[in-house]
Amino acid sequence: MIDGFLALYVFMLAAFTGKEIIGRVPVILHTPLMSGSNFVHGIVLVGAMIALANAESVLATVIGFVGVILGAGNAAGGYVVTERMLEMFKSSKDR
């Protein structure tokens, strides 16, 4: 577990990183990029898996199970649609 203030710094640095890495994105990639970042927060699956693994009661198991299903759907669906969109981007030189 990371300590409070260290976490605050991690939050800040990650936030600046997020803004910086997409700073120069051309409009043509906005939709795939939104979809791609949508895929990346599918990492929530990992949290849901751990929550389900730690679940002791029936209620906690059900909640964790739902979390895993939704997280897995976010990751899988997000990946497929992003990959399909990006596959189509080609310049005149590529054909």
Added chain:
Amino acid sequence: MNTQMMLVNIAKVSYFLAAVLFILGIKRMSSPVTARKGIVQAGIGMVIATLATFAITGGHNIGWIIAGIAIGVIPTWLWGKKVAMTDMPQMVALFNGMGGGSAAAIGAGELLKFTQMVDMFKPPLATLALAVIGALIGSISMTGSIIAWAKLDGRMDKRFTFDNQKIINFAVLALAVLVGLALVLWKLNAALVVVFFLLALAFGVLMTLPIGGADMPVVISLYNALTGLAVAFEGYAMGIEALIVAGMVVGAAGTFLTQLMAKAMNRPLTNVLFSNFGGGGEGSAIAGAQKPIDPADAASLLYMAEKVIIVPGYGMAVAQAQHKIWELSQALIKAGKEVKFAIHPVAGRMPGHMNVLLAEAGVPYDLIADMDDINPEFKTCDVAIVIGANDVVNPAAKTDKSSPIFGMPILNVVDARQVIVIKRGKGTGFAGIENALFYQDNSRMLYADGKEAANSLIAELKALDGGGGH
């Protein structure tokens, strides 16, 4: 070091690797040359992180975990593979809602766990507060995204309003925040947790109901950012670094993207969320008449032109005309004409959506120009073809202060020597506003379905070429 310790360390190293791959992946996705590699890289990161997680779960509930992953992955994967490109916005909304729901579920699990703890083992204030905030944001993002999906998928009326809507919405949000505060500062009990989630889920629905279709891109982008934040906060509550970094990066990138979009539409975010669009203001009436043109005459205009700019809008995609339009463009290019595509930042239903649709039809991305680059070029263009676009070329946005779209940046199609508008009928656009461009002296209306119009233009061009010779 015992085996369990070692497994945990392996997982932590894998999470670090995944976080690096996510950041590199998103960076690569912001350039057309490397974008494809970017998503594959991020995908590898996701697989590594997921596999590593099995190492620290110690096999507990492993059947449930595998079943849950299978139930989540299989249908979304198959659906994502076959869904039409025009439906991408609602798919992103739906998958985003799932992510928000997953974060909310983690929050619910954590809070319930905390309620069962005796006082001396209670979590630190920061952990509890972030678990609550993450749960709030995740819940709003989930139900909000589902409403956005239903609206974009045409399953729900575009807008839904009732008396005192703003006051009721605000009251629900305020109550949710108050109950959240009570959980953190006063009393952690299960009943209060349930009330908290019901209020948060309800607010997501209420907040999205009155927002019209034209504003949906901004809303989806906002919910994408919110899910990222929810994931980051729940990651903190659970002590998983990969969630903190990936969630926060997405939260920040998504917020930035939302701002870019709101700016492109000249609609401050507060307006998008708290005022109604597309139903209100009438704008001034327009004098004159729309002048029709038949395909043969339109083709001869094109035949004589040297530079043609095509302005596609969502209507083109609805008519599935993008392939035919590209065929027409290829015919024009072959005849030695300069052809470009002009894209408004919010053409389609998400920024860049139109680019995806054109890319699907085979249009190379170097023929596609952004608004700022192409706007000065309309002056030197002989014919501009507007197909399925309306509000984004409406000069009222510049000239008519009473128009609801006043101030929105537009494509300066007005400056072209000739304008051909391909349109099914005389109706108004998404925002329900009359378009002064259609009444201009140099505008001609080609009333037809987009696909048919492109087809007949191709045929007429061929006839002209064969008959007239060079």
